[in-house]
Amino acid sequence: MKVKRRTVWLLTLLSLAAVISVYYVFEPNRNVDLMTIFTDDTLEETTLTNADEKLTTPTVSESHLFEDLRMEIANERSQLREQLEQKIASSEYSAEEKNEAYNQMNELIKRESAEAMLEMLIENLGYSDALVHVKDDKVQVTVLSDEISKAQASEIIYVVRQQIDDIQDVTVSVQSNYY
Template sequence: MKVRKRGVWLLTLLSLTAVIGVYYLLEKAPKPFDGITIFSDDTIEGTELGEAGKDTTPVFAESYLFEEMRMEVRNERSQLREQLTQKITSDDMTAEERNAAFDEMQSLTKRETAEAMLEMLIKDLGYEDAVVRAEDGGVKVSVIAAEMSPAQADQIVYTVKSEWEDARTVQVDFKSGK
């Protein structure tokens, strides 16, 4: 049995290496740099970086707030997953309790997958970033958008309800992109 697993693993690695190798061999010449020219003949004297007298606002990306929210949810869920794993592996639990813990772990995985998929779908609608959190049949969606309209909220609610049948209520929260 171990030889088969090793063989499958080796075959997978070799095929992955072959695919990557073919991709790089068939890739065309590097694309030209589309951004600012780093080394140029111009001097810095003609360039203005900004004026000290103008009011400036600090730049704070809302996506950092979203990343913080995602990390909190991940931490909570990893602790829950650890507790469920301990229940499943414990000798003190009955078979029914172990099955219930296993079912809860599967539903947690299903919920995480659905949230990640919905985040990608909402980003595909044209939003900078989105966070989707599901709790007890309700779904909370936070979105970064320059403009906020009821039609956009309806579009998000429709997307969530059409992709996730367990979503009974959907709450949409807009954050400004600036």
């Protein structure tokens, strides 16, 4: 019986989630009232010492650019998914057209999951963030790093080709930590 790595990974993740949920369900009662965090008494009792407004700096995600790009891609795919769902539900289209729309939706789901898996695998290689975009038969990988060597780029390409079959064009680019 040949089991793919993804299947093993998914089953491991599901078992871990089940174990954690069972732990929290059967955990002894904690004597913590979580609503006490949200009372006005806490705010009145809090005092700032040696706080200077000039020294405070806002915290921003290192990869806010990646998050923006992910949102754009998600919006585009959401619109495409809606169109395909309407096509499948409509009585105006033939069975062949509905079947084609259904297949396109399945491909879209596979592409999204492959991108998420690749982003996680590339981050496990030591990068703080990665953005993977699969379009047609091309894969665009952007990593958040100051610079990468040819060996590191080759390693990323190897990971991509291991996860996605029939991909010939893999592009690796670098986004600096300081934009």
